[in-house]
Each structure stands twice: as C-alpha cells, then as structure tokens.
Amino acid sequence: MIPSKFDFVRAESVEHVVQLLQDSDGEGKIIAGGHSLLPLMKFRVTEPGKLIDISRIPSLKGVRVERDRVVVGAMMTHREVAEDQIIKEHIPVLSDAARLVGDIQIRNRGTIGGNIAHGDAIADLPAPALALDANLIICGEDGMDVINIDGFFLGPLITALPENSVVTSISFEIPPSHTKSAYLKYFHPATGYPVVGVAIVLGVNSDGLADYVRVGITGSGDVAYRAKSVEQELIGKPLTEDVIAHASKLAADDGDIGSDLFASESYRRNLCSVYTRRAISSLLI
The missing domain is CATH 3.30.465.10 (Uridine Diphospho-n-acetylenolpyruvylglucosamine Reductase; domain 3)
Structure with a gap:
C-alpha cells in the first residue's frame, strides 16, 4: 500500500493549475483533500508522475x-x-x-x-x-x-x-420556495459509502398535487443518475401512499444497477425503491 514515486507542486492560481497539467504531458493529477486520489495511488490503480496541489488557491x-x-x-x-x-x-x-x-x-x-x-x-x-x-x-x-x-x-x-x-x-x-428536500442513504457501516443514496426535492401545490419533483440516486451502479421515471410518475398527482409506492418501484429503471460482494443487483434495486419511498414520505409528515 505504498504509492509509486511522484513529484509534488503547489499551484498558485487556477491558470497555474492548467499550465502545470499541460506541462505534465498527461502525468499530472490534481489533489485537493486527497481522500479520493490517495487510496487509488496506494493500491497503484493510478500512478501519476506529478501531484498538483490546489488547496491554497x-x-x-x-x-x-x-x-x-x-x-x-x-x-x-x-x-x-x-x-x-x-x-x-x-x-x-x-x-x-x-x-x-x-x-x-x-x-x-x-x-x-x-x-x-x-x-x-x-x-x-x-x-x-x-x-x-x-x-x-x-x-x-x-x-x-x-x-x-x-x-x-x-x-x-x-x-x-x-x-x-x-x-x-x-x-x-435554487428550487421553488415551496419545495422540501431530503437525502437518505443505506451505507457501508465501516466507510459510510452509500450502497444506495437518494436525494429528493419535492413541491406540492395548493391543490395537493406534486408540481416539482427531482430525484438523484447514487451508489447503486456504475454512475449516479436522475430517476426521471419516478419524477414523471409523480408530477401532477396527489401524493397518496399508493401513488408514492408505485412511483418508487421505478427508482432503479433509469440506472445501470450494479452488483458486488456487499449487495446484489436485485437487493440494490429494492433499496432504490425503499429509500425513494422513505425520502418522499419523510417530506409529507
């Protein structure tokens, strides 16, 4: 768990960062907090020849x-x-x-x-x-x-x-002023990384109908994604338990859901549905 040899330079400005990247001929990597890059370097998944520190700009x-x-x-x-x-x-x-x-x-x-x-x-x-x-x-x-x-x-x-x-x-x-929002996740107990994380921004008009819905989901597949199927299913409808339950079942439809040693694809699909339903319901209390 020791990274390969690299040079280190501290950038003085944004323009300096770009110049340093150009001069590195593809060997440069930007480092800020380091929590994403350093673990990859320790496992030698990536081996940059130069680290460019941007923390003091x-x-x-x-x-x-x-x-x-x-x-x-x-x-x-x-x-x-x-x-x-x-x-x-x-x-x-x-x-x-x-x-x-x-x-x-x-x-x-x-x-x-x-x-x-x-x-x-x-x-x-x-x-x-x-x-x-x-x-x-x-x-x-x-x-x-x-x-x-x-x-x-x-x-x-x-x-x-x-x-x-x-x-x-x-x-x-900035969402409309009448909206509410929530972020819920099911996570790895040792790291806090989301197995599934769901962000909801939801607005309900004076008639009790959903007039603003945004759903972002992370952790469940290769990339984070907008759950547009859920959004389309909820918009213009009263947020009854049945409507929420039906829409939440679509939470995995817009993503490429993955599988690993911690959670199977079917388990993650279920988690997407469960946590989407919980997030929506939490805003209606």
Whole structure:
C-alpha cells in the first residue's frame, strides 16, 4: 500500500493549475483533500508522475448566490458545505448530504469539487447535484467553460471533464420556495459509502398535487443518475401512499444497477425503491 514515486507542486492560481497539467504531458493529477486520489495511488490503480496541489488557491473557496443559482467553490470542504448558511437556506439537500459524507476527518478535508469531479460511483454528493441540476464551472486550455451534471458521469471514475482542466466551482439550481428536500442513504457501516443514496426535492401545490419533483440516486451502479421515471410518475398527482409506492418501484429503471460482494443487483434495486419511498414520505409528515 505504498504509492509509486511522484513529484509534488503547489499551484498558485487556477491558470497555474492548467499550465502545470499541460506541462505534465498527461502525468499530472490534481489533489485537493486527497481522500479520493490517495487510496487509488496506494493500491497503484493510478500512478501519476506529478501531484498538483490546489488547496491554497483562494478563488476556489466561497459560496454566493447568482440569480437563481447557488455557486459553491470547488475547494469547500464537506464540513463547510454542511454548515454554510446560504446552502442551508437555498439548497438544504446539499447540506444534508455533505453532513453524511464519510466520517468527521473526511468531512474536514474532503472537498465538494473532488467528490463530484472524481466520478466515484459511491460518492454522496452526485445525488443532490443531479437533483439540483448542477453545472460544473471549469477552466482549461481554452479558458472557462460550463458542463451540466446530466451526462457528466460516463462510467466508474470516468467523467466528461476535459483533459488539462480543473473544476473551479459548482452552481446549483435554487428550487421553488415551496419545495422540501431530503437525502437518505443505506451505507457501508465501516466507510459510510452509500450502497444506495437518494436525494429528493419535492413541491406540492395548493391543490395537493406534486408540481416539482427531482430525484438523484447514487451508489447503486456504475454512475449516479436522475430517476426521471419516478419524477414523471409523480408530477401532477396527489401524493397518496399508493401513488408514492408505485412511483418508487421505478427508482432503479433509469440506472445501470450494479452488483458486488456487499449487495446484489436485485437487493440494490429494492433499496432504490425503499429509500425513494422513505425520502418522499419523510417530506409529507
């Protein structure tokens, strides 16, 4: 469990990061909190020739509201995301999910940018990111660009992030003011990783009908996904027990559900349904 030899350099700015990535000829890897990258290096799944530390770039911190979105700096730690008042007020499901990431040491060092950009199928934050229609703001060789979260996750540890690019911040849609949200997960007891994690943002109008539904699911397969079948089944309907139960049975339909030593495919499919139903029901109490 010893990584191969590598060089280490601390970047001074976002532009410096991009230049260092270009100069590394594909051998450079960005390190922030390190909780995603270092385990892979120890097992020699990845062997970068150079680590580029971005932890001391001030522009990668902070939270602000821009029009109808909340913009969160990529270097915000899970603890900072969980405790930030702007996030709690406007997009509390993100705060709820960040509060459940790993353990206290991971939350103190791990970052929101790393959690999402790494493309790990068992990361927590992709679920609320999908439910909040997140945009990743990146800087690369051609300057600044924006990538929507829909389609960003291509496979295990594979994303649509261009080569020699760095995520600088993530913006999240602010849902209508009458909505409620929740993040629930069934997790590995030793690590806290979700076997299934479900993020729900739900709005009910004055007639008692669902008029806003967003569902993001992580942990159950190769990539996190939007459970659009559930959303379509609920929208415009009264949220009775029967309607919720029927819609929740569709929770696995939009994902490529996986199987491993911890949980079979059929078990994960059932968990997707159970935790979607629980998350929805928790908002109607």
